[in-house]
Amino acid sequence: MSVLPPVRKDRIIAELPQCFSTDAALHTKTDFAKKVRTACQEQRTGTVGFKISKVIVVGDLAVGKTCLINRFCKDAFDKNYKATIGVDFEMERFEVLGVPFSLQLWDTAGQERFKCIASTYYRGAQTVIIVFDVNDVASLSHTKQWLEDAMKENDPTNVQIFLVGTKKDISSPAQYALIEKDAIQISQEIKAEYWALSSLTGENVKEFFFRVASLAFEANVLAELEKSGTRQIGDVIRINSNSNNLYAASKKKQPNCCQ
Numbered sequence: 001m002s003v004l005p006p007v008r009k010d011r012i013i014a015e016l017p018q019c020f021s022t023d024a025a026l027h028t029k030t031d032f033a034k035k036v037r038t039a040c041q042e043q044r045t046g047t048v049g050f051k052i053s054k055v056i057v058v059g060d061l062a063v064g065k066t067c068l069i070n071r072f073c074k075d076a077f078d079k080n081y082k083a084t085i086g087v088d089f090e091m092e093r094f095e096v097l098g099v100p101f102s103l104q105l106w107d108t109a110g111q112e113r114f115k116c117i118a119s120t121y122y123r124g125a126q127t128v129i130i131v132f133d134v135n136d137v138a139s140l141s142h143t144k145q146w147l148e149d150a151m152k153e154n155d156p157t158n159v160q161i162f163l164v165g166t167k168k169d170i171s172s173p174a175q176y177a178l179i180e181k182d183a184i185q186i187s188q189e190i191k192a193e194y195w196a197l198s199s200l201t202g203e204n205v206k207e208f209f210f211r212v213a214s215l216a217f218e219a220n221v222l223a224e225l226e227k228s229g230t231r232q233i234g235d236v237i238r239i240n241s242n243s244n245n246l247y248a249a250s251k252k253k254q255p256n257c258c259q
């Protein structure tokens with residue numbers, strides 16, 4: 001008997017949400033891997049339904065990390081800046097392909113003086129979200145350093161990275177186009193999936209977190225299937241012949257990789 005209330009209706013994911021830009025995506029497939037769908041249908045997802053996947057959100061001060069989480073989790077937006085001191089966290093429960101799946105979203109402080117407290121919470125992340133402000137080039141240029149710090153505590157082969165530009169609402173289309181070019185290039189260099197959004201208007205916020213949840217879920221199920229040795233004839237051919245995986249070439253070299 002479950003003690004948890006049912007998952008909210010607006011947290012149910014039945015289709016794979018698409019990437020924001022095909023130039024910088026973790027993959028560009030239009031659907032969940034077939035063996036993932038099959039495993040979910042046949043309830044062969046092992047421990048995935050009981051797992052909580054850790055997500056850390058990092059980036060410069062005042063780029064909008066807290067607002068991003070609050071827009072998604074509470075549908076709220078505060079225009080006054082209140083610095084995060086150390087860390088905060090929120091839990092979000094989803095149902096992906098009929099299987100319960102939870103994200104634990106760790107909102108970390110961008111201010112230098114709180115960084116050492118925040119960094120003690122980086123360990124064990126499955127997803128790293130690096131946030132910058134699309135109106136602040138310096139915040140974009142610091143993203144590689146944020147990633148480096150996050151990766152000191154994590155195993156790069158098991159982490160999915162997202163680069164997220166916030167405050168799109170206050171950027172003119174011309175200004176935005178300029179920074180997007182650089183952001184996509186950095187995303188490609190660090191093998192991150194790129195998104196741009198606005199927590200003020202809510203543009204792309206739900207789509208983004210649905211994508212994060214779906215890709216984390218898919219990776220967990222694939223890892224579970226790998227572990228249990230549940231392979232189906234044809235799966236190997238399907239993976240190898242898939243040209244949609246933009247970062248496949250480098251990922252293939254990694255042992256135990258399940259993407």
Ligand SMILES: Nc1nc2c(ncn2[C@@H]2O[C@H](COP(=O)(O)OP(=O)(O)OP(=O)(O)O)[C@@H](O)[C@H]2O)c(=O)[nH]1
Pocket residue numbers: 059060061062063064065066067068078079080081082083084085108109110111166167168169170197198199200201
């Ligand atoms: N116009 C606009 N303002 C935003 C947006 N997101 C955040 N802000 C504003 O930016 C300021 C900083 O937002 P926070 O979410 O507190 O920033 P943070 O990254 O959590 O900052 P630290 O906790 O210090 O690391 C606040 O005044 C927000 O109202 C956005 O999408 N659009």
Ligand SMILES: [Mg+2]
Pocket residue numbers: 065066067082083084107108109110
């Ligand atoms: Mg904050």
